[in-house]
Amino acid sequence: MRHFTSVNDVTDIQQLVALARELKKNPLQNSELGKNKTLGLIYFNPSLRTRLSTQKAAHNLGLRVMDMNVGSDSWTLEIRDDVVMDGAASEHIKEAAAVIGQYCDIIGIRSFPSLNDKETDYKEEVIQKFIKYSGVPVISLESATLHPLQSLADMMTIEELKTKKRPKVVLTWAAHPKALPQAVPNSFAEWMNKAEVDFVITHPEGYELDEKFTKGATITHNQDEALAGADFVYAKNWSSYTNYGNIICKDKTWMITEEKMALTNNAKFMHCLPIRRNVIASDAVLDGPNAVVIQEAGNRVWSAQAVLKTILETQF
Amino acid sequence: MRHFTSVNDVTDIQQLVALARELKKNPLQNSELGKNKTLGLIYFNPSLRTRLSTQKAAHNLGLRVMDMNVGSDSWTLEIRDDVVMDGAASEHIKEAAAVIGQYCDIIGIRSFPSLNDKETDYKEEVIQKFIKYSGVPVISLESATLHPLQSLADMMTIEELKTKKRPKVVLTWAAHPKALPQAVPNSFAEWMNKAEVDFVITHPEGYELDEKFTKGATITHNQDEALAGADFVYAKNWSSYTNYGNIICKDKTWMITEEKMALTNNAKFMHCLPIRRNVIASDAVLDGPNAVVIQEAGNRVWSAQAVLKTILETQF
Amino acid sequence: MRHFTSVNDVTDIQQLVALARELKKNPLQNSELGKNKTLGLIYFNPSLRTRLSTQKAAHNLGLRVMDMNVGSDSWTLEIRDDVVMDGAASEHIKEAAAVIGQYCDIIGIRSFPSLNDKETDYKEEVIQKFIKYSGVPVISLESATLHPLQSLADMMTIEELKTKKRPKVVLTWAAHPKALPQAVPNSFAEWMNKAEVDFVITHPEGYELDEKFTKGATITHNQDEALAGADFVYAKNWSSYTNYGNIICKDKTWMITEEKMALTNNAKFMHCLPIRRNVIASDAVLDGPNAVVIQEAGNRVWSAQAVLKTILETQF
Numbered sequence: 001m002r003h004f005t006s007v008n009d010v011t012d013i014q015q016l017v018a019l020a021r022e023l024k025k026n027p028l029q030n031s032e033l034g035k036n037k038t039l040g041l042i043y044f045n046p047s048l049r050t051r052l053s054t055q056k057a058a059h060n061l062g063l064r065v066m067d068m069n070v071g072s073d074s075w076t077l078e079i080r081d082d083v084v085m086d087g088a089a090s091e092h093i094k095e096a097a098a099v100i101g102q103y104c105d106i107i108g109i110r111s112f113p114s115l116n117d118k119e120t121d122y123k124e125e126v127i128q129k130f131i132k133y134s135g136v137p138v139i140s141l142e143s144a145t146l147h148p149l150q151s152l153a154d155m156m157t158i159e160e161l162k163t164k165k166r167p168k169v170v171l172t173w174a175a176h177p178k179a180l181p182q183a184v185p186n187s188f189a190e191w192m193n194k195a196e197v198d199f200v201i202t203h204p205e206g207y208e209l210d211e212k213f214t215k216g217a218t219i220t221h222n223q224d225e226a227l228a229g230a231d232f233v234y235a236k237n238w239s240s241y242t243n244y245g246n247i248i249c250k251d252k253t254w255m256i257t258e259e260k261m262a263l264t265n266n267a268k269f270m271h272c273l274p275i276r277r278n279v280i281a282s283d284a285v286l287d288g289p290n291a292v293v294i295q296e297a298g299n300r301v302w303s304a305q306a307v308l309k310t311i312l313e314t315q316f
Numbered sequence: 317m318r319h320f321t322s323v324n325d326v327t328d329i330q331q332l333v334a335l336a337r338e339l340k341k342n343p344l345q346n347s348e349l350g351k352n353k354t355l356g357l358i359y360f361n362p363s364l365r366t367r368l369s370t371q372k373a374a375h376n377l378g379l380r381v382m383d384m385n386v387g388s389d390s391w392t393l394e395i396r397d398d399v400v401m402d403g404a405a406s407e408h409i410k411e412a413a414a415v416i417g418q419y420c421d422i423i424g425i426r427s428f429p430s431l432n433d434k435e436t437d438y439k440e441e442v443i444q445k446f447i448k449y450s451g452v453p454v455i456s457l458e459s460a461t462l463h464p465l466q467s468l469a470d471m472m473t474i475e476e477l478k479t480k481k482r483p484k485v486v487l488t489w490a491a492h493p494k495a496l497p498q499a500v501p502n503s504f505a506e507w508m509n510k511a512e513v514d515f516v517i518t519h520p521e522g523y524e525l526d527e528k529f530t531k532g533a534t535i536t537h538n539q540d541e542a543l544a545g546a547d548f549v550y551a552k553n554w555s556s557y558t559n560y561g562n563i564i565c566k567d568k569t570w571m572i573t574e575e576k577m578a579l580t581n582n583a584k585f586m587h588c589l590p591i592r593r594n595v596i597a598s599d600a601v602l603d604g605p606n607a608v609v610i611q612e613a614g615n616r617v618w619s620a621q622a623v624l625k626t627i628l629e630t631q632f
Numbered sequence: 633m634r635h636f637t638s639v640n641d642v643t644d645i646q647q648l649v650a651l652a653r654e655l656k657k658n659p660l661q662n663s664e665l666g667k668n669k670t671l672g673l674i675y676f677n678p679s680l681r682t683r684l685s686t687q688k689a690a691h692n693l694g695l696r697v698m699d700m701n702v703g704s705d706s707w708t709l710e711i712r713d714d715v716v717m718d719g720a721a722s723e724h725i726k727e728a729a730a731v732i733g734q735y736c737d738i739i740g741i742r743s744f745p746s747l748n749d750k751e752t753d754y755k756e757e758v759i760q761k762f763i764k765y766s767g768v769p770v771i772s773l774e775s776a777t778l779h780p781l782q783s784l785a786d787m788m789t790i791e792e793l794k795t796k797k798r799p800k801v802v803l804t805w806a807a808h809p810k811a812l813p814q815a816v817p818n819s820f821a822e823w824m825n826k827a828e829v830d831f832v833i834t835h836p837e838g839y840e841l842d843e844k845f846t847k848g849a850t851i852t853h854n855q856d857e858a859l860a861g862a863d864f865v866y867a868k869n870w871s872s873y874t875n876y877g878n879i880i881c882k883d884k885t886w887m888i889t890e891e892k893m894a895l896t897n898n899a900k901f902m903h904c905l906p907i908r909r910n911v912i913a914s915d916a917v918l919d920g921p922n923a924v925v926i927q928e929a930g931n932r933v934w935s936a937q938a939v940l941k942t943i944l945e946t947q948f
Contacts, residue, residue, distance in 0.1 A: 046389060048384070048391055048416075052420070056382070075678055075906050082915065084910040085909050090906045095906065095918075099684075102685075274407030276402065277401050278399065278400040368698055371698050372670060590722045590728075602726075617734070
């Protein structure tokens with residue numbers, strides 16, 4: 001594995017999940033592997049879980065970590081090519097990526113979409129230009145359209161908790177006051193479509209995700225029908241992909257409540273976090289025994305550590 | 317010691333001070349104690365001394381450190397329970413604390429009061445919820461109402477410098493252009509009330525602190541009388557506790573000057589810093605031979621290291 | 633070497649360049665030298681290269697690093713003496729420097745000029761007060777008027793790439809939409825004036841730099857004449873020194889293009905970065921084979937490491 005930006009960078013998904021679970025049991029088994037190597041974590045956007053879990057994973061592997069918030073710690077970057085840079089941006093991503101590649105052996109990039117311009121967002125310019133210009137392995141810490149470290153942790157969590165060979169996993173939209181990226185649902189879909197699960201996506205009309213990621217899943221606008229018999233319920237808001245970046249439904253009945261969970265097969269409740277309580281899911285669901293969001297967040301360490309270990313072993 | 321949020325968490329104060337002084341002489345005597353453990357330092361507010369001294373203490377013990385500024389590095393947090401989270405906050409402290417507890421073995425929290433709502437501030441919701449939901453030991457890096465790492469360093473400084481068995485220690489209010497928390501004076505009072513000192517607090521009328529912390533101290537509105545014969549003068553502004561969070565006195569004559577210090581028994585001048593020069597104390601006092609504020613700030617390392625060492629030895 | 637704020641702190645420049653080149657070949661040869669010592673990196677302004685390269689250099693020497701952004705991580709500082717501090721600043725640089733000196737063995741300071749008050753800027757109050765009050769070695773991470781870690785990396789880059797004993801090095805101004813400091817050209821000039829090069833500075837009228845730094849260089853307003861036969865072209869904008877801090881020329885024909893580079897002796901193109909593309913230099917120049925800006929930025933690690941190593945060996 002050279003880079004980690006999508007499920008398509010992974011040769012053997014089951015093996016990667018197994019590695020993550022193995023590292024969870026024995027976190028320090030490779031504590032010298034990253035010795036004298038440096039991981040740069042570059043944030044264009046806020047981060048809690050990713051920031052802390054990736055650092056922790058790096059420490060477990062003996063890597064040094066340097067992090068930087070773009071625009072506050074450093075300069076505002078220009079992403080577009082062929083521009084006369086007489087505006088706000090002081091530096092071009094071409095130079096920034098190449099320079100950071102001089103100092104770091106592996107680079108992690110967090111960069112959210114604009115939600116204004118679908119074509120640009122879905123070209124994944126920021127992470128792709130870091131790959132092109134840095135000269136070193138690049139890991140997505142959530143890009144404009146995908147969040148693979150989250151999806152790997154999600155798949156690991158399902159593996160840990162499933163009680164049948166082929167569980168039913170339901171990704172359900174819920175309303176939210178702000179327009180959010182499609183990265184988490186896109187990514188979860190492309191991982192679930194490669195997993196041994198029955199995968200169902202449910203959302204209001206107009207919230208269809210890019211087929212590139214969802215193809216193969218069962219998609220329905222009837223949330224109750226989707227939830228029936230579910231073993232895992234994964235709730236998440238996203239803004240419209242077709243009516244790009246807009247909020248076209250504010251229907252609060254999509255919120256996951258105990259009544260909704262009662263339709264399932266005693267399903268575990270999952271969410272990538274941060275989650276707005278009593279907006280995406282009720283307090284009762286989040287505080288109930290079937291919520292596994294903290295375990296899921298904890299697994300972000302082993303997800304990141306499995307990816308970093310694989311890159312360290314194959315690229316150096 | 318499980319948590320460190322107040323003097324009441326300490327079994328034997330004299331022993332903790334002695335430990336801090338011992339660590340100052342030999343900082344690296346436990347340099348492997350924290351090996352492969354992670355201290356998370358979470359800041360809701362700015363910090364200079366606490367940020368750097370706690371990191372340094374952690375390094376001396378072999379701990380890894382991860383720090384995070386809430387709201388800029390990460391998401392804005394909701395603190396209240398039973399809220400429909402459709403406002404500015406993206407994440408609830410319940411999840412944030414529990415998640416950070418997944419990544420860190422010990423958590424330090426800095427969180428100032430609102431100064432708007434006395435009841436909420438004095439419930440210490442932020443640090444108490446971190447204790448409740450994180451599942452790991454929690455250290456106060458200054459909470460809404462207390463600053464015990466500062467008080468421990470203060471007590472250590474007095475131990476180092478006292479020339480008699482039972483010195484007179486005076487905490488004096490001074491005017492300040494902004495409304496400040498009561499955390500430092502509350503905390504200093506509750507530590508001094510357990511120390512072998514004659515402890516006097518002086519402030520204008522209306523600046524009475526919560527009796528919970530001050531009970532046992534001599535309290536006077538006559539600053540000159542308080543300063544007479546003092547061995548240590550600890551200056552600090554705070555906003556009113558009774559008229560909560562307000563500035564009700566702007567009397568500049570409370571500033572500590574050479575004339576005021578001349579009333580004392582050649583007292584040492586202490587302050588937790590940051591201090592506004594020529595507002596809280598004059599340049600002449602701060603630049604004079606009796607100012608010990610830098611030694612006091614330096615002792616923050618040993619204060620933090622004594623607390624971290626104690627937690628590492630008793631909790632793991 | 634006690635401090636590193638200018639070329640004048642260096643006993644033997646050639647030897648320091650040679651050390652940087654030697655460290656580049658063998659980065660980990662002194663990986664225990666800084667053990668249990670702490671480098672504090674204090675930023676009054678944004679930084680990308682300096683932030684990451686200095687950290688990396690410190691890691692290579694086994695130093696622990698603590699960094700802090702003044703004003704966001706910590707408090708706003710008062711720099712002036714004899715002030716009644718009833719304004720925005722919560723802490724005086726006297727206390728901040730002395731306190732940081734309690735926690736760090738070496739301090740790096742980045743502090744840009746105001747560009748409003750020449751006299752104050754050129755007194756270098758921030759870094760000089762850190763030297764005066766911290767009690768430990770201080771390294772400039774770019775001060776109001778100089779950027780010696782950059783200049784050392786620049787000189788090292790010229791040494792690596794020169795094909796003749798005495799190359800012609802041209803520092804050329806170019807127009808820029810914002811008023812920028814004179815620190816990089818001042819510093820480059822004072823280092824080049826001590827190097828075995830033919831050093832030429834070219835800029836529009838009114839952009840004369842302080843003679844203290846440029847004395848000895850050939851200075852011309854004719855850019856084409858300056859570029860003729862150049863082996864190295866170092867482009868950089870700066871605001872006027874005589875008409876202090878102002879932009880007095882917006883002439884875009886000073887931008888370095890392929891046509892301009894054709895006047896040279898197949899010169900290497902240098903810049904300290906960040907650079908505005910198609911403002912300071914064209915895409916064609918920056919993407920062409922003679923641009924060495926990334927190598928130059930990479931050399932910042934060895935520049936910082938040579939300085940840190942020298943201080944560690946001579947001051948402890």
